[in-house]
Amino acid sequence: MTNLNEMLQTKYPIIQGPIGAMNSPELIAAISNAGGFGMLALGFSSNIEEIKRLILEVKKLTDKPFGANIMIINPLNEQILPLLAESGIKTVTTSVGFPGKIYPLLHDLGMKGLHVLLSVKHAVSAEKAGADGIIAAGAEAGGLRSTGSESSTMVLVPMIADSVNIPVIAAGGIADSRGYRAALALGAQGVQIGTRFLACTESPAQQRWKDQIVNCEDGGTDLLPVDYLMMRAIITPELRERLNSPDFDIKKEFKLANASKAWESADFDLVPAGAGQVSALIHDIKPVKDIIDEMVR
Ligand SMILES: Cc1cc2nc3c(=O)[nH]c(=O)nc-3n(C[C@H](O)[C@H](O)[C@H](O)COP(=O)(O)O)c2cc1C
Structure with a gap:
């Protein structure tokens, strides 16, 4: 091989x-x-x-x-x-x-x-x-x-x-x-x-993204729908609150086309901070x- x-x-x-x-x-x-x-x-x-x-x-x-x-x-x-x-x-x-x-x-x-x-x-x-x-x-x-x-x-x-x-x-x-x-x-x-x-x-990556990875704990990421796919992202307490809100329609919220803009500017309301489970080890x-x-x- x-x-x-x-x-x-x-x-x-x-x-x-x-x-x-x-x-x-x-x-x-x-x-x-x-x-x-x-x-x-x-x-x-x-x-x-x-x-x-x-x-x-x-x-x-x-x-x-x-x-x-x-x-x-x-x-x-x-x-x-x-x-x-x-x-x-x-x-x-x-x-x-x-x-x-x-x-x-x-x-x-x-x-x-x-x-x-x-x-x-x-x-x-x-x-x-x-x-x-x-x-x-x-x-x-x-x-x-x-x-x-x-x-x-x-x-x-x-x-x-x-x-x-x-x-x-x-x-x-x-x-x-x-x-x-x-x-x-x-x-x-x-x-x-x-x-x-x-x-x-x-x-x-913006400092805010790096901070979210360093502060992520065990179980701190999850798969979220982004358009027709899923994406693993960090679930901060603020995002968890948003996700739990009855007015929040997750299927309509996060768009792949917005990912670059969101990540360049650390605007994680637009698309959450993508990261792996391994964040909890960093x-x-x-x-x-x-x-x-x-x-x-
Ligand atoms: C925010 C984010 C965006 C990613 N975007 C791409 C991508 O555009 N193309 C791709 O092939 N992999 C992409 N990946 C996957 C990574 O290249 C890599 O395979 C993955 O992060 C490995 O897992 P780890 O995060 O546990 O190290 C992305 C990963 C993250 C965290």
Whole structure:
């Protein structure tokens, strides 16, 4: 089986999880410089010039490899992927959509792709469709989910590792060396980290978002409907009060189209602060290098 570190050309098999449209060259470069795999979040990108600018900014800050996440449903992918390949990006992650559509193009461009998914069934079909690896995101992860019942990382990762012959990367619930080692013990070759890198010194997230993660306690996140999907978010006492109000129609309230605006401005009335269950294990904001050094020690 392919070795994930060889594919990523990194010191450690630690991948930055994309967070909506939040891109910070400083954070991406800090992760790559610390031995992980920094990632551009291009899922919602609609501006090729902006992508070129971001790539140049990251390259000014690191000479280490980094990658990019694309959403398969983005109509601009046929322009984005050649640009990434020309820029020297060798591995991308793909989410939201059927991989069969995009993997032939990605391979023609000489790139590898890791497909993000939430179930064994989708892992088996992603391998058949040409995915070079699977990012298995357990139900405790931050970010968007389906509306169905889903397995947690502890259950999903070994099931997928037993079902495919390509590298598996565990996502969801990993913030420190215990989670990292557990993921490897479950059969993953690496990890994808979202919430812990959202709450680090170099993260571009507003302080209010970082504070909500640090203050989150056991049971402090929940899945909320956002349009036709579910999203794991932090439930503050104020949000809990709103949710419990008889006038509050949750199905109409939170819109995916408002997520970027809400998260850039920390206006969590618009869309709540997305974060994983692992927030309850995060007690401080510290530099990426300290997080990764502790994780792999
Ligand atoms: C607020 C938020 C937004 C996210 N947005 C995306 C996204 O746009 N695309 C994607 O593939 N994953 C997205 N994710 C998932 C992360 O990339 C990562 O897989 C996940 O956070 C891992 O679980 P953890 O939060 O427990 O570390 C998001 C996660 C969070 C917390």
